[in-house]
Amino acid sequence: MIEGVDEIIFSKRKHITLTVQPGGKTVLRAPLRAKEGTLRAFVEAQADWITRAQRRMASLPLPPKPYRFVEGEEILYMGARYPLHLVEKQKSGLTFKEGLGFCLAKGRQADGAKLLENFMRAETRRLCQAYLSHYAALKGFKPGALRINNAKTRWGSCSARNSLNFSLRLAMVPLACLEYVVVHELCHTQYHNHGAAFWGLVEEVLPAYKTPRAWLKKYGGNLPPIS
Numbered sequence: 001m002i003e004g005v006d007e008i009i010f011s012k013r014k015h016i017t018l019t020v021q022p023g024g025k026t027v028l029r030a031p032l033r034a035k036e037g038t039l040r041a042f043v044e045a046q047a048d049w050i051t052r053a054q055r056r057m058a059s060l061p062l063p064p065k066p067y068r069f070v071e072g073e074e075i076l077y078m079g080a081r082y083p084l085h086l087v088e089k090q091k092s093g094l095t096f097k098e099g100l101g102f103c104l105a106k107g108r109q110a111d112g113a114k115l116l117e118n119f120m121r122a123e124t125r126r127l128c129q130a131y132l133s134h135y136a137a138l139k140g141f142k143p144g145a146l147r148i149n150n151a152k153t154r155w156g157s158c159s160a161r162n163s164l165n166f167s168l169r170l171a172m173v174p175l176a177c178l179e180y181v182v183v184h185e186l187c188h189t190q191y192h193n194h195g196a197a198f199w200g201l202v203e204e205v206l207p208a209y210k211t212p213r214a215w216l217k218k219y220g221g222n223l224p225p226i227s
């Protein structure tokens, strides 16, 4: 091992490169036949750069890891982290208990991802439906069918016939963000574009929409994968 480097990867390549990953892990990539002395000299010459990059990357959040469904693991739900408990008996496999967290039946850990996906899907449907009903009654929107999908990069969409689709990942973000996405898609039932009139309507319905929108932009891409 070379001091200051966490991992060395030898492969069929011509040049030596150094990368510092979010969290600060430093990886050296080298040609198959590279000599240790050459690598050491390379790293020494880059010492200042490594220190600066490590400092910068240490403060970046780590890329999210898939859940492992082990005791005590924290699960993101409505913008907060709740502990997972493995229990002897849990009829539905997985449930959420207020004040306790998630309870998963021992022996169902292999199905954890599927159970959590189903939970998030049901919760997203319940919460989106509540906001849809509320704002439809308040502002006279007439949304079509509601569908929940597993989109990774799109929170919601509105079809030409005004059926609304929402990502089940909305159950992971703060409620204010889910509310904003529902309002956003509801406003698309009147304006199928992102023009000034559209944003004017969003602001009229939800004056503080910029805060949840900024949260989604900043953190939305860094949620743990479910499936």
Ligand SMILES: [Zn+2]
Binding pocket: 184, 188, 194
């Ligand atoms: Zn839109």
